[in-house]
Amino acid sequence: MPDIKTERVRNVVLLSHSGAGKTILSEAMLDVAGVTSRFGTIEDGTTASDYEPEEVRRQGSTQTSIVPVPWRDHKINIIDTPGYADFRGEVASGMRVADGAILVIAGPAGIEVGAQQMWDLADERGLPRIMFVSKMDRENADFQRVIDDITEKFGRHCVPVQVCVGAEADFSGIVNLLDPDSEGLEGEVKAARERLVEAVAETDDDLMLKYLEEEPLSQEELTDGLKKGIASGAIVPVLAGATPSGTGVKELMDAIVEFMPSPSDVSGPTVANGTSDSEDERVLACDSDGPLVALVFKTTADQFVGKLSYFRVYSGTMKNGSQLWNTGANESERVGQILEVRGESQESISEVTAGDIGAVSKLSSVLTGHTLSTKEDPVSLPSIQFPPASYQMAVFPKTKADVDKMTTSLARMSEEDPSLSITRESDTLEMLLGGLGDTHVEVAVEKIKRKFGVEIVLELPKVPYKETISTTTKVEYRHKKQSGGHGQFGHVWLELQPLPRGTGFEFSTKVVGGVVPKEYIPSVEKGVTKALSGGPVAGFKIVDLRATLVDGSYHSVDSSGVSFEIAGGNALIKGIQQANPVLLEPVMSAQVTVPDAFTGDVMGDLNSKRGRIQGMTPQGDGTTLIEAEVPQSEMLQYATELRSQTQGLGSFTMQFEHYEAVPQHEIPRIVEVVREQEEARA
Numbered sequence: 001m002p003d004i005k006t007e008r009v010r011n012v013v014l015l016s017h018s019g020a021g022k023t024i025l026s027e028a029m030l031d032v033a034g035v036t037s038r039f040g041t042i043e044d045g046t047t048a049s050d051y052e053p054e055e056v057r058r059q060g061s062t063q064t065s066i067v068p069v070p071w072r073d074h075k076i077n078i079i080d081t082p083g084y085a086d087f088r089g090e091v092a093s094g095m096r097v098a099d100g101a102i103l104v105i106a107g108p109a110g111i112e113v114g115a116q117q118m119w120d121l122a123d124e125r126g127l128p129r130i131m132f133v134s135k136m137d138r139e140n141a142d143f144q145r146v147i148d149d150i151t152e153k154f155g156r157h158c159v160p161v162q163v164c165v166g167a168e169a170d171f172s173g174i175v176n177l178l179d180p181d182s183e184g185l186e187g188e189v190k191a192a193r194e195r196l197v198e199a200v201a202e203t204d205d206d207l208m209l210k211y212l213e214e215e216p217l218s219q220e221e222l223t224d225g226l227k228k229g230i231a232s233g234a235i236v237p238v239l240a241g242a243t244p245s246g247t248g249v250k251e252l253m254d255a256i257v258e259f260m261p262s263p264s265d266v267s268g269p270t271v272a273n274g275t276s277d278s279e280d281e282r283v284l285a286c287d288s289d290g291p292l293v294a295l296v297f298k299t300t301a302d303q304f305v306g307k308l309s310y311f312r313v314y315s316g317t318m319k320n321g322s323q324l325w326n327t328g329a330n331e332s333e334r335v336g337q338i339l340e341v342r343g344e345s346q347e348s349i350s351e352v353t354a355g356d357i358g359a360v361s362k363l364s365s366v367l368t369g370h371t372l373s374t375k376e377d378p379v380s381l382p383s384i385q386f387p388p389a390s391y392q393m394a395v396f397p398k399t400k401a402d403v404d405k406m407t408t409s410l411a412r413m414s415e416e417d418p419s420l421s422i423t424r425e426s427d428t429l430e431m432l433l434g435g436l437g438d439t440h441v442e443v444a445v446e447k448i449k450r451k452f453g454v455e456i457v458l459e460l461p462k463v464p465y466k467e468t469i470s471t472t473t474k475v476e477y478r479h480k481k482q483s484g485g486h487g488q489f490g491h492v493w494l495e496l497q498p499l500p501r502g503t504g505f506e507f508s509t510k511v512v513g514g515v516v517p518k519e520y521i522p523s524v525e526k527g528v529t530k531a532l533s534g535g536p537v538a539g540f541k542i543v544d545l546r547a548t549l550v551d552g553s554y555h556s557v558d559s560s561g562v563s564f565e566i567a568g569g570n571a572l573i574k575g576i577q578q579a580n581p582v583l584l585e586p587v588m589s590a591q592v593t594v595p596d597a598f599t600g601d602v603m604g605d606l607n608s609k610r611g612r613i614q615g616m617t618p619q620g621d622g623t624t625l626i627e628a629e630v631p632q633s634e635m636l637q638y639a640t641e642l643r644s645q646t647q648g649l650g651s652f653t654m655q656f657e658h659y660e661a662v663p664q665h666e667i668p669r670i671v672e673v674v675r676e677q678e679e680a681r682a
Helices: 022-032 053-058 085-096 113-125 143-154 180-184 187-201 205-212 219-232 249-259 400-416 438-452 518-531 561-577 596-608 638-645 664-681
Strands: 009-016 065-071 074-080 100-106 129-134 158-160 162-165 173-176 236-240 270-273 281-283 293-302 306-315 323-326 331-334 338-342 345-349 357-361 371-373 391-397 421-424 431-435 456-459 466-469 473-481 488-498 505-509 545-553 581-595 612-618 623-631 651-661
Touching: 009 022, 009 085, 009 113, 009 249, 022 065, 022 074, 022 100, 022 129, 022 249, 053 438, 065 249, 065 338, 065 357, 074 085, 074 249, 085 113, 085 293, 085 438, 100 113, 100 249, 129 143, 129 249, 143 158, 143 236, 158 187, 162 187, 162 236, 187 205, 187 219, 205 219, 219 236, 219 249, 236 249, 293 400, 306 338, 391 400, 391 438, 400 421, 400 431, 400 438, 400 456, 431 438, 438 456, 466 488, 466 561, 473 561, 488 518, 488 561, 505 518, 518 545, 518 561, 545 561, 581 596, 581 638, 581 664, 596 612, 596 623, 596 638, 638 651
Parallel strands: 009 074, 009 100, 100 129, 129 236, 158 236, 505 545
Antiparallel strands: 065 074, 162 173, 270 281, 293 306, 293 371, 306 357, 323 331, 323 371, 338 345, 338 357, 391 431, 391 456, 421 431, 466 581, 473 488, 488 545, 581 623, 581 651, 612 623
16 A cells, blocks of 8 residues: 555544444455455455454454555555454454544344443543444344434434435445435435434534524535534444445445544644653654654464564654664664554555554564654553453463463463453462453463464362361370380470451460470471361361460470471361361452343342342442452352343452351352362362
């Protein structure tokens, strides 16, 4: 593609519910623009933007793809994002570098959960929007019904700029309401045009006065007013089409070129000088002749090609051979070959100007969210805010050959997808892979196998239960053994006392008169501490108690440190068993946000999980925040369960709160689950 000036670039992100037709829409744009010689299909896995094997197999997007489309001497950078909720992290990175959004609504289905969520995300970012009603040639497609649904849910500022001719199998085209020839038409077209003219007039006082005086708006006033209304968010135009036939696609691309803002039309980001926490800030102008500033919004990596960094230039021009400064890592990088990517395909180019998008390989220190600038003028762009992981699975190497490579491959995958998390549970020693749902985690494991040759097994994480005592007790243990020559002798009395939750373990001594010599007391403590590793209820770590050495005796010849260590450990085990041991479970503090209609069902479900509702707070936007304390064991798959209960509209966060005793009737079930887990992993 020839060099394109900043004002002729359009960066638009495709958003929708899963399956609404974003990927096929981007394919249709390439086809109409004459870029491709063959129209790819989802079924055949031949589309430009869904090229990963995981996407082909699942017949749906799992990552953000960049699809540049040349149109009318402009460059439209289509940012095709996944619609499935598990891949919201990809949406976050795609929206971060977009100047406008195309919200795709499937004509037969109307507004689905994902479309509502994408609208809200675009609202948060203040992105100008165009809505595109797809699949108008499909059964049950009804444009007017979708318009009524859009108006009800999103507001009257969503205005059709087209009227469909026919529907379903009889869909044959569209009437453009901006076309002056549509003025003389009657019926549905006339009413729709009047609504459009009124919406445009409402964005400007002079136009409104002219409209109220029943003076016609000129074509220039109509198009200029529409462009300003879209940029301010006062108008969201609604278009329609059928992508396989290409109907309406040309008109959509025309609308993107004419009405979507260029990077130079958008107020530049506020940048910090030097580091992201610097107080010295300025607004960055989108100027190709300015200082170089670019944001890396996506990375991909594998063991053969290496790392590929996708970036958007916010200022200056990225050129081959440029020396860059990575402010995120405070390291210097040299640009090798700059690439224009179109899905999987790559084309070498010499430079990327302000506002445009490109990619470069083998930047070793660069991660997603890092800013690339110059060492002479280092600046830092606001980083990308990714949704936190809400679903975790324990990961294990399938074979011994995978052991050494597993940690490295997980780290590289989290670099590629920052919405993944990798943590090690200190109590169970398990490595946990976190994501936004079960599909997200499964796809990550599939990619690791394909890209790095490492096979990983997923299992539900162990719950880090603990054990303690509930009463005070005093216990004696005498260790005595004769085996010829010097024997073994150690005799101790321990007093065990329960401590408040979270205290841990304390050891003290009250022996007097040297009944246990001082040199053996550390050995007693060592034996007691070792015995804390496995309790009598289910073999979990023993916590929240004080062991006090109160008495004992020794033998001048047979006593030794080892003897008193053995005596101390066995005394603790014996004492725990007679001090009414209890099983402790971690309890989480959960904050669950759900639409008001689902509040009762979600609360009932939390109660069935032994949860305690702490409060309910209406949010004033049709949702309620439910705060509850729930055992961790009941929340291991809550991300999937909540999505099912709320039709995908619920969300939650969760943090560890405290440990508390497991009800007695639950202990046999937990012990059985733990036993089965141990046997499965043996």
